[in-house]
Amino acid sequence: MPPSHLHAPLLAWYAASSRDLPWRAADRTPWGVLVSEVMLQQTPVDRVLPVWLEWMRRWPTPAALAAEPPGEVVRAWGRLGYPRRALRLHEAAQACVLRFGGEVPHEPEQLRSLPGVGDYTSAALESFAFGRRAVVLDTNVRRVLARLLTGSEHPRPTINAAERALAASVLPDLDREAALWSVAVMELGALVCTAASPSCGACPVSATCTWVALGKPAYDGPERPVQKFAGTDRQVRGRLMAVLREAHAPVPKPALDAVWDDAVQRERALDGLVADGLAEPLANGRYRLPGVGGTIDA
DNA sequence: GAGACGTGGGG
DNA sequence: TCCCCAAGTCT
Numbered sequence: 001m002p003p004s005h006l007h008a009p010l011l012a013w014y015a016a017s018s019r020d021l022p023w024r025a026a027d028r029t030p031w032g033v034l035v036s037e038v039m040l041q042q043t044p045v046d047r048v049l050p051v052w053l054e055w056m057r058r059w060p061t062p063a064a065l066a067a068e069p070p071g072e073v074v075r076a077w078g079r080l081g082y083p084r085r086a087l088r089l090h091e092a093a094q095a096c097v098l099r100f101g102g103e104v105p106h107e108p109e110q111l112r113s114l115p116g117v118g119d120y121t122s123a124a125l126e127s128f129a130f131g132r133r134a135v136v137l138d139t140n141v142r143r144v145l146a147r148l149l150t151g152s153e154h155p156r157p158t159i160n161a162a163e164r165a166l167a168a169s170v171l172p173d174l175d176r177e178a179a180l181w182s183v184a185v186m187e188l189g190a191l192v193c194t195a196a197s198p199s200c201g202a203c204p205v206s207a208t209c210t211w212v213a214l215g216k217p218a219y220d221g222p223e224r225p226v227q228k229f230a231g232t233d234r235q236v237r238g239r240l241m242a243v244l245r246e247a248h249a250p251v252p253k254p255a256l257d258a259v260w261d262d263a264v265q266r267e268r269a270l271d272g273l274v275a276d277g278l279a280e281p282l283a284n285g286r287y288r289l290p291g292v293g294g295t296i297d298a
Numbered sequence: 299g300a301g302a303c304g305t306g307g308g309g
Numbered sequence: 310t311c312c313c314c315a316a317g318t319c320t
Contacts, residue, residue: 040316047306047315081304081315088318118318138316158299186316195314196309226313229304238304276303 006148006205007172007181013204014184017191021045023052024128024183030104031062031096033129037121038089043080045190051078062096062104065089071289074278075245083241087277088116106130133178135168140189141182145170147193151210153219154195236260236269237278244279249293250286 022028023036035055039048055076059065065073070090077086092114096104104125105111111122119137126134142155145167155163172178192199200206200216211217229235239259243251260266270287273279280290 037316042303042315042317043305044307044315079305081306082317084303085318116318120317124316136316139314140316190316225300227301227303230311232302234303241304 005208006170009204010184010188011180014180014187018184018187019045019191021049022056028129029060030106030125030129031060032056033125034092034104034117034121035089037124037128038085038092038116039080041085041116041121042082047080051076051080059093061102062093063102065093066097069291070277071280071292074241074289075292078245079242081238083278084276085116091115092117104129106132108134127179127182131175131179133171133173133175134182135164135171136182136186137164137167138186140186140193141167143195144185144189144193147198147211148205148209151214151217152221153211153217154221154224157222157224233265233269233272236265237273240266240270240273241278244287244289247288250282250284250288253285253287256287 018024021036023032032052036048036052039052055065058076059068068090070087073090074083074086077083080086095114096102099105100110105114106126106129108122108126111117111125112119117125123134123136124138126132127136137159139155142159142163145163146152146155149166149170170181172181188203188205192203200209200212203209206212236259240256243256243259247255256270257263257266260269270279274281277290279287281287
C-alpha cells in the first residue's frame, strides 16, 4: 500500500490532468483494451489513436477480427511498426473465439496464453479491463518508481525480483484502488516524469521524490542498450512491408527489389517476412500480404 | 539473457 | 544529422 503522501496527491493529479483516451472510457470493452495495449507496445499514443478508432469501428469484437485474412489486418496496422504484433493480435482474436467463447479471458494464465500478451499486457488487462489488482510494470511505472523510491534516474536494463517486489509493496490492496494507482503512475510517467526531460516543477509528488531529494544525480547504473536501425534487416523489412501494404494487387519481384541495393540482405529480409507470415509468395514469383485479394494473379 | 523486431517525432 | 525515445514480446 503506498503511503498516503504519495497516493492522495497522485490520484488528485490524475483526476485533474489525465488524458481522455477512448480505451479508458466508461464504455470500454476488454477487447478494446487488448487492442490498445498491443498497439501501444513500443508505439506512442498519438500514432495509435487514429488506428485504434478505425480498428474498433471495423472490428468491434474478437470474432470480427478473427474472420479477416491476416493480410488485411496487417494492412490496417499501417505504420504502427513491428507488424508481427498485428499478426499476434489476429491470432489472439482467433484464440478468443476458439477457446474462450468469443470473449477476452480474464484469468492471468489464460491471458498469458494469448499470442502477444506478456507480463506487462496481462497485468494491464487484469487491471484496466477487469478491474483486478495486478502489478503493472511498464517502462513508465519502472521509471517513476526508480526516481520516487530508489533515487535512480532510470531503472535497471532488466526487471528483477526486487523491483517487482518493490512495485507490489506500494500497490494498493484493493482491486479498484490498485487499478487507479497503476494507471495514474503510468500517466505521470508519460506526461510529467518523462525519460529525457522530466517536469519536476509540475509533479504532484516531487516533494517526496528520492531522486529530487538527492539533487537529480545522473544515471550511473549498467549500460542501457541502444538499438541500431539504419542499415539493419529491420529497415529493409520495413521498406518491403510498405510496398506490400500499399499494393492492392500482387507485387512483381522487381518492385520489391527496388527498395534496397544489397541483394543478399534484401533476400534475407524478404525470406524472413515470408517465414513470419507477413508476406506470401505466389506461384508466379509475385508477393502479397497473406490471404488478401482472393484472386491468384496469372 | 542478449538480440531481433518498425516507425516517426523531438531535442 | 544523429541519437534518444515510445504502455514489450519472443526466441
